[in-house]
Structures are given as structure tokens and as C-alpha cells.
Amino acid sequence: MIPELSKVPGVLGEISRQRLRDVMELEAQEWPKPSLPPSFSQALRLPGLSLIAEVKRKSPSQGEIALELEAAEVARAYVAGGARAISVLTEPHYFAGSVRDLQEVRRAVDVPVLRKDFTVHPVQIAETRALGASAVLLIVAVLGRWIEQYLELARQEGLDALVEVHSEAELELALSAGASIIGVNNRNLADLSIDRSTAPRLGRLARASGFRGLLVAESGYSEAAQLAELEGLFDAVLIGTSLARSHNWQVAVAQMTRS
Template sequence: MRPDLSQVPGVLGEIARARAREVVPYPLPAPPPVPSFREALRGGGLALIAEVKRASPSEGPIRQVDAVEAAKAYAAGGARAISVLTEPHRFGGSLADLVRVREAVALPLLRKDFVVDPFMLEEARAFGASAALLIVALLGEGTGAYLEEARRLGLEALVEVHTERELELALEAGAEVIGINNRDLATLRVDLDTAPRLGRLARKRGFSGVLVAESGYSRKEELKALKGMFDAVLVGTGLMRRADLAAAVRELVG
């Protein structure tokens, strides 16, 4: 069920192949009850998924921050969900961050990682995530199988796309939450026109689920193009660079 990662280009391929080598199944705890990720984003207006993010391949080190402190500040500022990076090498995250944040806040958590093995979905559910990221650029035609496995585990999924072809695969797989990434994960270039363009296409194709815009947002005026079409926006670096995280959340989405 693992995808063939040999032809995945650029930084995305490097990270995904490294993560695949590191997956070694082990006994997991019983999964705790968790709130719904999808329903939290449907609460009206443009919801914010605030991300705990210490570093990235495009930015390098961003901020050395305690995951719990950041999550609590995000919750206080009005974020509807929290994305917790668990990739350790390029993003400085860990599963321990996910566990600690789950114990500290009541919001839905997204496990943000490069899922390339079904066991990573089991980990996400066992350690308190409401949802996991599924990247179509990695999973390809296997996206539907990973989505089914997530549902079997009681885990929701943010199915991420960057191109029209990836959007078609997400729609064919039956995704209920689709994230449109402005960043090309192979080249790391950002184009803020990507989310509105593919968002319009998704709605035109009859997608009535939750749409999430991702990457490149830091100012409230940049979100104007999303309103009325998108349900949520995911922001990491743009928040992490602000001294007062709670205030940054309030300023971004009101």
C-alpha cells in the first residue's frame, strides 16, 4: 500500500523517501476521543488552522517555540483548529508535540507530515489527531485507499492538491476536506493565485465539502480572494514570525 516514491521530484521526494525509511510499526495506545476537524471548519466565516512550525525547507529556522505554548496562544486568539508538524528533519516537529498539544487544548488537531505508510495514520489517531494530511503528489492513485484507511481508523483527512490533475484525483477519491497548496512542494515556489483558481474549479465540479487554502498567507488583505469560496485557511510561517501569537490570530481572521 506504500506509494512508489522513486519518481517524486525535488524536496518533496527527498523528505518523503526519508520518512518512508523511518516507519517501523510498534504498539500504540488506545486512541482518545477527539473533536471533528471538518465540523470545526464549517463554523461560519473563514476559519483559521494555525500551525505550530519551527522550521521549513523554504525558510530554514523560523522560531524555536514550545508547541504547547503556541497552541494555547492560538486557541486564545480564536483559531478553529491547530496543525502540528511531526516531521523532525526539515520542520523540527515530533509526535511528542502532537501528544502534548492534545493534552493541552480542546481544538481539533491536524497531524502535518508526509504520510507514506498506513501506520502513520494509526499513529496520528492514537496520539490524538482529529485529521491527517494526505498529499496527492505523494500518494497519486493510491489516495483513495489511504482515505479509506483513515476513515476506518476514525480519522479525518485533509487531502492536499496543487494541480488540476491532483484535484481530479482528490475528487475521484471522495475527499471531504480538500486543501489547495499555493506552494509547489517540488520547487518550493509560491503562487497565491493557485488556491483561488483551483478552488473555483473544485466548486464548478460540484465539490460541496470543505475547502482549505494553504501556504503563503501572512496578512488579512491576502485572504480577500478566499472569502465566499473557501471555508478555511492554514497559516504557519506568517503566524510564527509574530511575537504575540494570539494577537496575530485575531488580526488575521478577526
């Protein structure tokens, strides 16, 4: 069940291959199963556009964002500002994240936590559950034909899965695999360019195909006015860079969530 990462292009392929090297040493480890955390999907079903606020220190596209941030402190401020879920980057090389960040956030807040990482091996699903996350990120551009099997592993662990797409072909794979939460990324992860028309376009295609699950828009949002294009179509938006960089995290979230 290891995806064919040699075929994944650009920066995404580079990160994914490094991640596989990182996690191979975890194969033989036994993972505890803590009590079930708050439901990610239920948080996204609340009325209005749910905000998933991301704990993020750096990225390949933006460089250093907020290297010194304390994950738990930021997460508490996000929730105080109105975030309904927290996304925590745990990839260490390109995003300066860690599993410790996720554990600290899980202890600090009572809202669902999404583990934002590059899932390339089944062991990461069990690890995500053991860390106390509510949901795991599955990127179709990475997993390809294995997406359905990884979805099933997540279900077996009691995790929600945010299945990420950024093209029509990837959307078709996500739909055929039975994804119930689809994230549309406005960022092309091969060349890191942003096109904010991607989310509305693929969101409409998903709904036209009969998809009745949850839709999450990702990347490129920094002002509340930009969210108007998502209303009535998307259930949630994931925002990272602009919030983490603000250094006034509660106010930044409140400004994005006010109607």
C-alpha cells in the same frame, strides 16, 4: 500500499523518502485508540473563514522560523486569538517537529488538531489516531493512485483527512477518490515556489465540478487583507510561518481572524 516515492520530484520526494525510512520501524507496533478527539470537519464548517494555525519551527523554504517555540504554549495562544484548529508539524528532519509536540498540543487545547506530516505508510494513520489527532494530512503528489486507500484507512480510524493538491491533475485524483476536505497548496512542493492564485483557481474548479465538501487554502498568507480572495469560496485557511514567526501568537491570530 507504499507509494512509488522514487517518482516524487524535488524537495517533496527527498522528504518523503526520508520519512519512509523513518517509519518502517513502526510496522510491527500495536497502537492504542484513545477516545475520539474534537471534529476537525465540524470546526471548519463554522460560519466564516476558519483559521488553522500551525505550530512550526523551520521549513525547507524558510529555514529557521522559531526554533525555540514550545508547542503547547503556542497552541494555547493561537486558540486564545481565535484559531479554530491547530496544525502540528511532526516531521523531524526538515521541520524540527515531533510526535511529542502533537501530544503536548492535544493536552493543552480543546480544539481539533491536524497532524501535519508526510504520510507514506499505512502505519502512520494508526499512529496519528493513537497520538490523539483529529485529522491527518494526505498529499496527492506523494500518494498518487493510493490516495483512495489511504482515505479509507483514515475513515476506519475515525480521522478526518485533509487531502492536499496543487494542480488540476491532483485535484481530479482527490475528487475521484472521494475526498471530503481538500487543501489547495499555493506552494509547489517540488521547487518550493509560491503562487497565491493557485488556491482560488483550483477552488473554483472544485466547486464547478460539483464538490460540496470543505476547501482549505494553504501557504503564502501573512496579512488579513490577503484572505479576502478566499471568502465565499473557501471554508478555512492554514497559516504557519507568519504566525509562528510573530512571537506574539495570540495577537497575530486575532489580527488574521478579525473581519
